Amino acid sequence: MDWNNMVLIIGEEEEDRLSTATRELLNLGKRIATNTGNALGLVLLGKNISPIAQQGFEYGADRIFSADSPVFNPYLADIFLDSLVPEIQTHGPALILLPHSDRGMDLAPRLAFRLETKLVTDCEDIRINKQNGSLTFIKPVFGGKTLGNFRLQDHKPQIVTMREGAVDSAPSAPGRKGEVETLNTSGQNIKARVRFIRKEVDKSLVRVNRLKTANLVIGAGRGVKSPEGVTLVEQVAELLDGAVAASRPVVDSDWLPYSLQIGLTGKKVHPRTYIAVGISGAVQHMAGCLKSGKIVAINSDESAPIFRMSHYGIVGDCRAVLNGFLDEFRKTAPAPG
Amino acid sequence: MIKIIVCLKLILDPEIPLSLFKIDTVTQKPVPPAGIPPVFSPFDLNALEAALRLKDQNDGQCTVTMLCLGENIPKAIIQKALAMGADEAVILDDAAFDDLDPYSTAHCLAAGIRKIGRFDLICTGRQAADWDNGIVWAGIAHHLDLPCVSIARKAEIADDKLIVERCVSDGIEILETDLPALATFSSEVGEPRFASLKAMMAAKKKPITKWNAADINFQSTECPDPVGLTPPPSIDIDCCFIEGSSDEEKGQKLAQLLRTFEEANMPGTGI
Numbered sequence: 086m087d088w089n090n091m092v093l094i095i096g097e098e099e100e101d102r103l104s105t106a107t108r109e110l111l112n113l114g115k116r117i118a119t120n121t122g123n124a125l126g127l128v129l130l131g132k133n134i135s136p137i138a139q140q141g142f143e144y145g146a147d148r149i150f151s152a153d154s155p156v157f158n159p160y161l162a163d164i165f166l167d168s169l170v171p172e173i174q175t176h177g178p179a180l181i182l183l184p185h186s187d188r189g190m191d192l193a194p195r196l197a198f199r200l201e202t203k204l205v206t207d208c209e210d211i212r213i214n215k216q217n218g219s220l221t222f223i224k225p226v227f228g229g230k231t232l233g234n235f236r237l238q239d240h241k242p243q244i245v246t247m248r249e250g251a252v253d254s255a256p257s258a259p260g261r262k263g264e265v266e267t268l269n270t271s272g273q274n275i276k277a278r279v280r281f282i283r284k285e286v287d288k289s290l291v292r293v294n295r296l297k298t299a300n301l302v303i304g305a306g307r308g309v310k311s312p313e314g315v316t317l318v319e320q321v322a323e324l325l326d327g328a329v330a331a332s333r334p335v336v337d338s339d340w341l342p343y344s345l346q347i348g349l350t351g352k353k354v355h356p357r358t359y360i361a362v363g364i365s366g367a368v369q370h371m372a373g374c375l376k377s378g379k380i381v382a383i384n385s386d387e388s389a390p391i392f393r394m395s396h397y398g399i400v401g402d403c404r405a406v407l408n409g410f411l412d413e414f415r416k417t418a419p420a421p422g
Numbered sequence: 423m424i425k426i427i428v429c430l431k432l433i434l435d436p437e438i439p440l441s442l443f444k445i446d447t448v449t450q451k452p453v454p455p456a457g458i459p460p461v462f463s464p465f466d467l468n469a470l471e472a473a474l475r476l477k478d479q480n481d482g483q484c485t486v487t488m489l490c491l492g493e494n495i496p497k498a499i500i501q502k503a504l505a506m507g508a509d510e511a512v513i514l515d516d517a518a519f520d521d522l523d524p525y526s527t528a529h530c531l532a533a534g535i536r537k538i539g540r541f542d543l544i545c546t547g548r549q550a551a552d553w554d555n556g557i558v559w560a561g562i563a564h565h566l567d568l569p570c571v572s573i574a575r576k577a578e579i580a581d582d583k584l585i586v587e588r589c590v591s592d593g594i595e596i597l598e599t600d601l602p603a604l605a606t607f608s609s610e611v612g613e614p615r616f617a618s619l620k621a622m623m624a625a626k627k628k629p630i631t632k633w634n635a636a637d638i639n640f641q642s643t644e645c646p647d648p649v650g651l652t653p654p655p656s657i658d659i660d661c662c663f664i665e666g667s668s669d670e671e672k673g674q675k676l677a678q679l680l681r682t683f684e685e686a687n688m689p690g691t692g693i
């Protein structure tokens with residue numbers, strides 16, 4: 086195993102575990118590391134991060150580096166950069182992977198300029214040439230109308246951010262353990278030019294979190310026409326124990342909070358069923374829900390593109406359809422208790 | 423006087439239907455369809471809107487300069503954006519600027535900004551809606567050694583400080599930095615304003631400065647990395663339409679369908 090040409094993941098935590106996106110990267114990183122004969126490294130900076138860092142071994146990391154300090158929380162780019170850059174220069178990884186998360190999309194391009202290298206953002210896949218180990222990064226471009234195939238072979242390290250949910254999480258091998266290496270940085274003496282004042286947690290955080298766990302997500306589009314139309318969608322969601330999402334025009338009109346937007350620049354959902362109500366099926370929207378098990382579309386225009394991506398379709402006025410749905414569901418719903 | 427520079431990129435209209443989207447197989451670049459003019463990347467217009475709100479709040483004490491890099495930038499499109507309220511535009515226009523990669527773009531924009539001279543705030547979009555890179559902003563900040571905040575929905579200036587609301591997946595972070603600084607903006611800013619007819623007329627008199635590659639000492643040295651474009655996996659699913667004599671009836675049938683899923687506890691269904 087080549088330590089010098091490591092595949093290095095800059096990981097993230099969520100609550101007291103490695104984030105889902107980080108576990109996805111460990112899976113992808115392992116595949117690349119194995120195929121190119123290199124080691125898989127994971128670096129984590131955070132407050133009380135050490136116990137979480139250890140989990141990385143379970144998910145396939147060969148080497149784990151961590152720096153545990155309150156200065157890393159909340160995330161400030163300057164502190165992360167000044168801590169990571171010298172370490173990266175010492176270890177010389179060939180490839181750095183980050184999730185395309187709030188933090189990753191902020192950190193990765195800055196890191197690339199600091200290290201005088203190049204990057205590809207928001208990738209969906211990485212292909213490995215088994216002969217020479219070269220990598221091709223696949224990313225939807227032009228709003229998903231085509232796929233870009235990027236190569237960065239003359240640059241070291243190559244940096245990539247990966248779209249969340251693009252690959253499966255690494256399987257866990259409980260009991261796989263190792264020694265977490267402590268980084269030289271404490272982050273303490275770094276002056277952050279951008280200062281954190283406070284955070285305002287979204288008022289609809291419960292609904293945002295439901296998007297990740299619900300088996301059914303129902304998305305409201307411009308075709309719902311009004312806040313009353315949104316209410317109807319919310320009623321259906323409640324009956325089905327589902328989560329409510331929105332397309333961009335709906336959040337732009339303030340009918341639902343921005344945090345419920347799904348799509349290219351919104352949340353990515355992959356429920357078992359996604360019901361798209363009054364949504365045309367623009368690629369930028371579908372980027373957030375195409376991984377759903379089944380897609381059901383309700384749209385008044387039979388030629389709407391959404392029907393080409395849906396398993397079930399209803400051509401009709403969404404309000405009438407949803408009213409019929411609610412009547413039937415309430416009629417046949419089992420008595421509570 | 424607060425001086426704001428907004429970077430705006432002209433791109434192939436991202437809302438054109440798939441049927442109009444064609445790729446030149448030789449150059450591996452999209453071919454702009456005839457008769458469809460380029461548009462400013464939507465997030466860049468959000469950045470312009472955020473800058474114009476700062477101008478409104480600091481009435482008479484703030485100027486906004488638009489900065490665009492490209493080849494053959496149409497004056498009419500620049501004037502239309504100027505009519506929203508910016509004071510002037512600087513366009514970096516040269517055949518050498520056609521389709522630069524993000525690293526050269528950042529290099530040129532930083533050079534353009536240096537030539538403009540004094541500024542307090544650079545505003546950019548979170549990402550240009552062509553390649554959705556989100557890279558150039560970091561390059562500008564790096565070359566000009568500026569503190570920066572990405573994905574903002576709001577910015578305010580008070581006592582030579584910039585206060586920014588940054589969008590994160592579970593809320594917003596309020597961050598502060600000294601000026602000069604750079605911020606990138608997202609659709610959460612809200613819709614860009616419309617220009618009145620009167621403003622359109624007035625915009626024809628606003629100054630547009632044009633610089634070429636030599637003016638900013640740009641020599642193309644970098645050989646861009648190879649990129650190929652391939653069609654996305656086709657997702658032509660055979661849609662099963664639920665029929666009925668009325669829309670209500672179709673809704674009832676959908677409820678029944680979802681219920682049979684539930685009863686059969688069929689894998690792959692929602693409930």
Ligand SMILES: Cc1cc2nc3c(=O)[nH]c(=O)nc-3n(C[C@H](O)[C@H](O)[C@H](O)COP(=O)(O)OP(=O)(O)OC[C@H]3O[C@@H](n4cnc5c(N)ncnc54)[C@H](O)[C@@H]3O)c2cc1C
Pocket residue numbers: 228305306307308309331332333334335346347348349350351362363364365366367368369370373383384385386389401402403404436437464551
């Ligand atoms: C860079 C970029 C990023 C973007 N990111 C996102 C993103 O993250 N998420 C996102 O959602 N969008 C995004 N967009 C916008 C996207 O391109 C589309 O404009 C948007 O998704 C359209 O939303 P919609 O389907 O609700 O509205 P529309 O496209 O206007 O569709 C409304 C649909 O409702 C139907 N309808 C009308 N009346 C009725 C009725 N009574 N009953 C039933 N159906 C009816 C119509 O037939 C139509 O199909 C982005 C765009 C760009 C350029």
Ligand SMILES: Nc1ncnc2c1ncn2[C@@H]1O[C@H](COP(=O)(O)O)[C@@H](O)[C@H]1O
Pocket residue numbers: 429430431432463465466469489490491492524527531545546547548549550551553554555556557558559
């Ligand atoms: N050619 C350009 N002219 C002006 N601004 C640009 C140009 N290219 C990129 N930008 C700015 O940089 C941001 C990020 O671009 P990108 O890295 O290409 O996604 C854009 O939203 C613009 O604000």
